[in-house]
Amino acid sequence: MGLPFAVVAALNLAGVTFSPAWRHGYDLAIYRESVHAWWATGSPYSWATQRGLGFTYPPVALLAFVPWALLNQSAAWVLCVLLIAVAGTAFCRWWSRLVAPGASLATLSLGAAVLAVTDPVNDAMALGQVSPFIGAAAVAAVAAVPSRAGAWAGVGAAVKITPLADLAAFWFRPDRLRRTAYALGAALVLTLFGVLLAPAASWAYWTSALWDTRRVGRTGSASNTSLPGLFAHAGLADRPALLAGVGLKALLAVGWWALALRRHSPDRLDLALAAGVLTLLATPVSWSHHGLAVCLGWATLALRGRRLLALAGAVLWTLPVFELAGRLDGPLQLAVQSVRPLSAVLLLWLLAGARSRVGDDAAAPDPRASVAQASG
Numbered sequence: 475m476g477l478p479f480a481v482v483a484a485l486n487l488a489g490v491t492f493s494p495a496w497r498h499g500y501d502l503a504i505y506r507e508s509v510h511a512w513w514a515t516g517s518p519y520s521w522a523t524q525r526g527l528g529f530t531y532p533p534v535a536l537l538a539f540v541p542w543a544l545l546n547q548s549a550a551w552v553l554c555v556l557l558i559a560v561a562g563t564a565f566c567r568w569w570s571r572l573v574a575p576g577a578s579l580a581t582l583s584l585g586a587a588v589l590a591v592t593d594p595v596n597d598a599m600a601l602g603q604v605s606p607f608i609g610a611a612a613v614a615a616v617a618a619v620p621s622r623a624g625a626w627a628g629v630g631a632a633v634k635i636t637p638l639a640d641l642a643a644f645w646f647r648p649d650r651l652r653r654t655a656y657a658l659g660a661a662l663v664l665t666l667f668g669v670l671l672a673p674a675a676s677w678a679y680w681t682s683a684l685w686d687t688r689r690v691g692r693t694g695s696a697s698n699t700s701l702p703g704l705f706a707h708a709g710l711a712d713r714p715a716l717l718a719g720v721g722l723k724a725l726l727a728v729g730w731w732a733l734a735l736r737r738h739s740p741d742r743l744d745l746a747l748a749a750g751v752l753t754l755l756a757t758p759v760s761w762s763h764h765g766l767a768v769c770l771g772w773a774t775l776a777l778r779g780r781r782l783l784a785l786a787g788a789v790l791w792t793l794p795v796f797e798l799a800g801r802l803d804g805p806l807q808l809a810v811q812s813v814r815p816l817s818a819v820l821l822l823w824l825l826a827g828a829r830s831r832v833g834d835d836a837a838a839p840d841p842r843a844s845v846a847q848a849s850g
Contacts, residue, residue, distance in 0.1 A: 475570070475582055476563040478590035483559035486599040487552060492794040493600040499551035502542060502602025504529065506550060509536055509543035517675045519683045528689045533675040534668030535633040538604065554602045562595050565610050569770065572617060572743060574777040581781075585773040588784050592769035592791040593762035601763060604633070609750065609766030612637040615657060616644065616746035624653030628660025632668070635684075636753050642727075643749035647742065690759045697796040699814045700760040707811045716758050723756035726822060733826040740826075747771045747825055751818050762791065762814065771821045783824065790817045 485491060489498070508529035511521035518536060522528035542550040566586045570577065577585075589595060598606045608630045615627035615637070624644060630637030638661070644653045669676040683689065691698065693715050694706035702719030706712060730748055734740040740748070750767020754760050772787030790813055799810040 475566055475586040476559075478583070478587040479559040479562045479566075479595070482590045482596050483555050483599060486555050486596070491596065491600050492792075492797070493597060498600050499547055499554075499602045501604075502551055502554055503547060505539040505602070505604070506543045506547065509539050512536055512672065512675065516672070517678055518672075519675065519678050519689075522689065526689070527691065530683070530689050531633055532665065532668050532679050533672040534664050535604075536672070538633070551602050555599045558595060558599050558606055561607065561610070562590060565614075566590075566773075568614075569617075569773075570777060573774050577777055581777060581779075584781060584784070585776045588773040588776050588788040589769055592765075592772070592788055594764070594766040594769050594791075596792065598763040603763050605761075605763050606766055608634050608637060609764065612640055612753075613746045613750055613767060613770065615640050615653075616647070616749055617742045619742075621649040621652035622656050624656035625660040627657040628662075629664065631657070631661040632664035636757055639753040639756075640749055643745040646740065646745055691761075693758050695759065696800055696811065697761060698759050699754070699762055699765065699818075700757050701755045701815055702758050703760070704812055704815045707808050712758075719758075720756050723752055726755070726819065727752050730822050730826050733823070743774070744825060747774065748822060751822055755815060755818055762796075765791065765814075765818070768818045768821060771825055775824065780824075787817060787821065790814060 486498075489495065504523065504527065507521050508518035511529075512518040512533075518529040518533065542554065545553070563586075566589055570582050570585055574581065574585075594606055594609060597603070611626040611630040615624050615630070617623075618626075624640075627637045627640040627644075638657075640657065641654055644650045644657070647653055692706075693702050693712040695703065696707075698706065700719060701722050702712075702716045705715035705718045710718060727748075730752075731740070734744060734748075747767050747770060751765075751771060754765050754768060757764070769788070769791050772784045772791070775787070776784035795810060795813055799807050802810060
């Protein structure tokens with residue numbers, strides 16, 4: 475299962491990707507320069523690229539980026555690509571054991587390949603992005619068996635707010651209170667540690683930088699893959715686009731739950747994927763490398779035997795869709811920009827109707843085996 479990740483890592487390091495050369499290590503450079511700015515001025519938010527993009531995470535996240543700041547850009551990027559490949563392999567092994575523990579080697583390889591070649595892994599390698607780790611933490615917080623796994627949502631939320639969306643998914647778990655307590659406890663502890671680490675930067679983040687979406691990008695950015703982005707591409711201003719996108723996301727969430735209940739009782743895997751996909755769709759600005767839950771959903775379909783659908787989904791999230799859209803105009807451009815968000819909506823419908831092979835938590839034959847399996 476590690477072979478697809480190794481191949482994708484090798485191609486990225488060799489420069490054989492769909493990403494333009496200027497994007498290689500682009501986000502990693504932002505992390506490194508923000509740490510240097512923190513050391514020099516006391517605030518990581520005092521630095522931005524020529525495009526106005528800068529550090530968008532709480533100060534506690536700086537600890538994760540300090541090791542990269544101690545290296546030069548090239549060495550840091552190589553190590554980041556290798557780390558994503560290793561972590562992706564480990565995560566994919568854990569996930570495949572939950573979804574299809576008896577799957578053939580060919581099916582497991584296909585599932586791993588679908589995840590490795592798509593943007594949440596492939597594009598994150600090119601950019602040197604931290605998003606795959608945050609996405610994996612959010613998924614594990616819902617899908618893992620032990621209640622303490624909820625702390626992973628807190629870790630993700632302390633670095634990037636969006637994993638708090640897992641709290642909605644926790645409500646449908648039998649251990650909802652314990653899982654929520656672990657999540658909120660971890661988020662609070664890490665956030666307070668960030669305040670102690672950098673009090674001035676924490677004040678700047680929570681009162682200013684958090685609300686400055688320009689540091690992430692405009693809602694109408696050509697490569698925004700969220701529902702607000704979809705409405706912005708259709709011509710709505712940023713605020714109406716955000717309201718329309720969040721409203722549609724709420725309808726999708728209710729519709730998914732109703733359809734899933736009609737066909738079968740959603741388990742922890744269904745909930746983890748639905749929470750991740752809906753979060754991607756509702757966030758004002760979402761890039762392709764944020765869509766780990768989407769591509770994990772296509773990989774899950776492969777593990778459940780729906781190989782053609784999984785391959786089709788992988789193609790949509792591998793090809794340079796938004797670069798193609800940039801060469802088009804009018805309705806054709808909007809149609810191409812809509813491919814990825816609409817594919818995520820389609821995935822929600824497919825997952826709601828696909829019966830999971832994972833039993834209920836109460837039916838687990840050996841709790842100790844379940845805990846060992848969930849811990850990877």
